[in-house]
Amino acid sequence: MKVLVIGNGGREHAIAWRIAQSAQVSDVFVAPGNGGTALDPLLKNVAITNLDELAAFAKKEGIDLTVVGPEAPLAAGVVDLFREQGLAVFGPTKAAAQLESSKDFAKAFMVRHNIPTSAYATFTLPEEAHAYINEQGAPIVVKADGLAAGKGVVVAQTLQEAHDAVDAMLGDGSLGAAGARVVIEGFLAGEEASFIVMCDGKNVLPMATSQDHKRQLDNDQGPNTGGMGAYSPAPIVSDRLHERIMQEVIYPTIQGMEKDGITFTGFLYAGLMIDDGNDEERSIKVLEFNCRMGDPETQPIMMRLQGDYADTLLKAAQGKLDQASISWDPRTALGVVMASYNYPGTPRTGDVITGIPAAQKECVTFHAGSTLQDNQLLTSGGRVLCVTALGDTVQQARETAYATVKQIKFDGQQYRSDIAWRALK
Ligand code: GLY
DSSP states (O other): OEEEEEEOSHHHHHHHHHHTTOTTOOEEEEEEOOHHHHHOTTEEEOOOOOHHHHHHHHHHHTOSEEEEOSHHHHHTTHHHHHHHTTOOEESOOTTTTHHHHOHHHHHHHHHHTTOOBOOEEEESSHHHHHHHHHHHOSSEEEEESSOOTTOSEEEESSHHHHHHHHIIIIISOTTGGGGSSEEEEEOOOSEEEEEEEEEESSOEEEOOOBEEOOEEEGGGEEEEOSOSEEEESOTTOOHHHHHHHIIIIIHHHHHHHHHTTOOOEEEEEEEEEEOSSOTTTSOEEEEEEESSOOTTTHHHHHHHEESOHHHHHHHHHTTOGGGOOOEEOSSEEEEEEEEOTTTTSSOOOOOBOBOOOOOBTTEEEEESSEEEETTEEEEOSSEEEEEEEEESSHHHHHHHHHHHHTTOBOTTOBOOSOTTHHHHO
């Protein structure tokens, strides 16, 4: 079986790495891939990003299954394009991907189908947005409606921060078309969890739970990032909460999309906020939907995934997820993101990376913003690596991951030293 993974991040490296371990897989292509996928002897980078060219490549190579990692090609309709050409692909259609590509679409959908989320309003005119903020008070959340590569959410602690975010997005056009419309929503307190399922249009298969660390600095300080580390499982998601999340969020979402005439296939990622209390009563609210796996959540999830994942993905693409099984290593997996100088601002690139040890059963370094040039690994993006380790305990996984992090060198490197602090509390 030949598989194509679309994307170039740590998520795609981890998915491709896991797929390549399947006995029935002969080739795994990653388009365009990164320095880590270039170095992995079981993976082959393909320097294509144009969607029509990717479909032509998949036809020419006889690709049996394509898995799409990031949101941008999904929002641009890569799944629709591949299906029109008779190619097996796992991901949501362009219409279904609106759950992520338009925050206004997602909020209206949740309200329509009674899926728990915070109150909101959507604006294109700055004066109306400012008036709403003054009426609601702070803290308050300002979100760009469209895809903004992790830069579209401002959790404003003060009215001034919220007004500044509106001025930047609606006034100055800081995020271009993505920020030409903003969703302003109520701030939610509690503990976040990432709850991701696979869906084939009818059947739903939950992935292991996880939690990421969105702030740049230790103790959840500093600006939001795409994610500075993650671990799985998320201890907050007890068996009872798992059941409630499926009943209160996941099934109503899949069924709601169907009622709206949109069949959902692909990964559905519900970013949740869970408040305090006992598991029967605590509120579970949706912060956001994504139509893909999380990054860096995927890296620890793939470390724990057991069995033939290529087979599971193929069955998912064929609408036979009810015939697939998935099991999880009971140990904890924990990933530490190593980022470039100045991330999450414009990252410096071109720094030489050294000291990455060979992958081991208990610790794998997944690459994201790295590139291989003349046999030298260089930084090429904000989040460069995600060092991911398994351990019998959270503490052990953490020690293994940080022992590897300390061996890896590149100028300007930054990472958090407290990944999984909540799980250790
Ligand atoms: N780690 C958050 C995300 O993938 O959206």
